[in-house]
Amino acid sequence: MAESDAVKDNKFSLFDACSYNANLEDKDYFVGIKYENDNLKINFPLGFTKAATEEELKKDVLNLIYILSSINENNESFIQSEKIEKKDSVLFPIHAYLYLIKDFLSNGYYFEREVKYTKAKSGKINWTKTVKQIKPTLADDNIFYLDFITRKTEHNENELISQVHQYCVWESFSKIGWLFTSFTPVKPKPTFNKNLFLSIIKVKLSQTFNEKTMMLFNYMIDVIEYLDKSNDSKNFTYGTNEFEYIWESMVDQTFGEKNKTQFYPHCYWDIDGKSYSSDQLEFKQSALRPDTIMITDKKTDEQKIFVLDSKYYRYGESKQLNHLPMSGSIIKQIAYAEYIDNKEKEGSLKPESKAIYNAFIMPFDCKGSDEKMKFVGSAYTDYKEGNKTYYRIKTILLDTKYLIENHNRSNNMIKVLAELIEKSK
Structure with a gap:
């Protein structure tokens, strides 16, 4: 299935396999890649701009793969990582497949040197x-x-390890080789034999100290283990039904402070004369925690704190009011900011900020325009009156494709977002 059996069909366009705005309809929440019963399906998340060319589309698919895998690896929150680990991708070692393809395109087949x-x-x-x-x-x-x-x-070339490598390369191209090239490796002669293949690789692995060779062998093991579990099926899945946790992580990586525990309000119990923090409870009930804390102008007297709540909601694409954050989220955002404000007045947080702001961050498709972030309105409550800047929660739409391509921390993006929140009415 190099370039997949479906992609090889002249009548098939890779664009036909793609669907956008997963979650826009209450039917399919999956974001990622599926190949089932000779059908390729690629679901992009809410607000993802459609590619203009097939080359751009392949790049988009690779970026989607990398963001799914990197967030899964680096997520530090127990609740979030637990959610992400439920995605089907844990069954498909896509890192191994990608590595074997790239290594083959650079170095060819692995041969023992005699x-x-x-x-x-x-x-x-x-x-x-x-x-x-x-x-x-x-x-x-x-x-x-x-x-x-x-x-x-x-x-x-007759070494068994070389034949096993050829089989793993062929298997990798048959699944996702179409992302890189139309080249189709010849299917190797040996039939799949898990125990034999693993035995050969592990013997060679024990005899080498070359880091690149060890990495290659370990990825080959991952492919073989997967094939055994899937019974050599062509079907595979890589993605998640809960992209909201990945959206939250991307926003936090891009705009957030790494050490934000000082901004978490905690809850306590006094029971039978003893005091307990919520963190001490058996089931580890986590402290209330804002998604992202963004701070600007840290070294000046104009320091500002922004409390960001990442909402993977549909409003940016649907424009329906019932797809906006509800009362609970609004009140919670004000409570977070109020806690920070009170702590600053007590001197618990230094230096004291000149202003604290609140914002919801939601996905949208900028449709190729330069406006990658867009203000659409504010939320507030009638039980808080006054001119506190955080009493109004600004709603900012952020282009999904732009965020995926630039989700590592960017000072320029922080500056743009801060100015947009401050100036919006």
Whole structure:
């Protein structure tokens, strides 16, 4: 299935396999890649701009894969990581498949190098063996060698490890090779045999100290283990039904402070004369925690704190009011900011900020425009009156594709978002 059986079909366009705005309808919440019953399906998240060319589309798919895998690896929150681990991708070792394809395109098949020494008049001379094995010629009191023992390195293509590697490469291309090239490796002769393949690789793994070779062998093991579990099925799935946790993590990576525990309000119990923090309870009920704390102008007297709540909601695409955050989220945001404000007044947080702001961050498709972030309105409650900047929660739409491509911390994006929140009415 290199380029997948479906993609190889001339009548098939990769665009036909793609659907956008997963979650816009209450039917399919899956974001990622599925190949089932010879049908390829790629679901992009809410607010993801459609590609104009197939080359751009392949890049989009790779970016989606990388964000799904990187957030899964790096997520530190117990609740979030537990949710993310439920996605079907845990069954499909996509890192292994990607590595094997890229390594093959760079280095070709893996072969054991066999060193042979032969008698020859030219070549890479091994003088130690030449002196021991070749009788020199004496002329005018000078010693000459008319033949030499030369060293030659050959690839042993018949080694079992090479055949196993060829099988893993073919398997990798058959699943996701279409993301890189239309090239189709020839299917190797050996049939899949988990125990034999693993035995061969593990023996070789124990004999090498080369880090790249060890990495290659370990990824080969991942592929073989997966094939055994899937019974060599062509079907595979990589993605999640809960992209909201990935959205939250991307926003936090891009805009947030790494150490934000000082901004968490905690809850306590006094029971039978003893005081307990919510963190001490058996089931580890976590403290209330804002999704993201963004701070600007840290080294000046104009420092500002922004409490951001990442909402993977549909409003940016549907424009329906019932797809906006509800009362509970609004009140909670004000409570977070009020806690920070009170702590600053007590001197628990230093230096004291000049202002505290609240914002919801939701996905949308900017449709190729330069406006990657967009203010659409504010939320507030009637039980809080006054001119506190955090009493109004600004609602900002953020282009999903732009965030995925730039989700590592960016000072410029922080500046743009801060100014947009401050200036919005």
